[in-house]
Amino acid sequence: SQTIHQWPATLVQPVGSPLSLECTVEGTSNPNLYWYRQAAGRGLQLLFYSVGIGQISSEVPQNLSASRPQDRQFILSSKKLLLSDSGFYLCAWSRGRSGYTFGSGTRLTVV
Amino acid sequence: SQQGEEDPQALSIQEGENATMNCSYKTSINNLQWYRQNSGRGLVHLILIRSNEREKHSGRLRVTLDTSKKSSSLLITASRAADTASYFCATDGTGGGADGLTFGKGTHLIIQP
Numbered sequence: 001s002q003t004i005h006q007w008p009a010t011l012v013q014p015v016g017s018p019l020s021l022e023c024t025v026e027g028t029s030n031p032n033l034y035w036y037r038q039a040a041g042r043g044l045q046l047l048f049y050s051v052g053i054g055q056i057s058s059e060v061p062q063n064l065s066a067s068r069p070q071d072r073q074f075i076l077s078s079k080k081l082l083l084s085d086s087g088f089y090l091c092a093w094s095r096g097r098s099g100y101t102f103g104s105g106t107r108l109t110v111v
Numbered sequence: 112s113q114q115g116e117e118d119p120q121a122l123s124i125q126e127g128e129n130a131t132m133n134c135s136y137k138t139s140i141n142n143l144q145w146y147r148q149n150s151g152r153g154l155v156h157l158i159l160i161r162s163n164e165r166e167k168h169s170g171r172l173r174v175t176l177d178t179s180k181k182s183s184s185l186l187i188t189a190s191r192a193a194d195t196a197s198y199f200c201a202t203d204g205t206g207g208g209a210d211g212l213t214f215g216k217g218t219h220l221i222i223q224p
Contacts, residue, residue: 006153034211036214042216043199043214043215043216043217044154044199044201044214046211046212046213049210049211057210059211088151090153090154092154097141097142097203098159099144099156099159100144100146100154100156100201100212101156102146102153102154102155102156103153104152104153105151105152105153107151
């Protein structure tokens, strides 16, 4: 069966520090991969999506970047975090036009 | 920008009652999906309804879709305390590719025992 792993679960980082969140999928190949951010009391905002290795599409300009070094690995990064980067980050995968499977999320607090 | 807008933003009912949540969207869709999110957790896919479908059932869940009104509803029958969560609708647009779902802001449902 397919599983998705996302870590860490919580992270507290100082302003100006770098960020690396990792997401891996098991049990499937060539998945579509996504990074979403959820601000408190709001819906999910799509940040990046990827349909294949090295293929990254960005939905909104921001202080973040994404990479897909392997078929089932998706990484969200920042060189210098801002206070506004705080939020709940969710990784997800899908195949075709089907339901998405989400990871358990990372609560990022920038202080 | 947000595509789906859930209504109401919050809903509190007694255990055993039915809960109805609505979603409106703005553009053409390929399908519409409903997700549940328990506090501080990831989202769980509940049900997907395609643009050519009008109603779909899954256990205690019933989803309707009216593409002429660009709206959908999620009905949870015989609610339980464990149904307490936030519920989101998400639309998959008609554009090609895997460019992500667009989520609403969600309805926070509280089931009182």
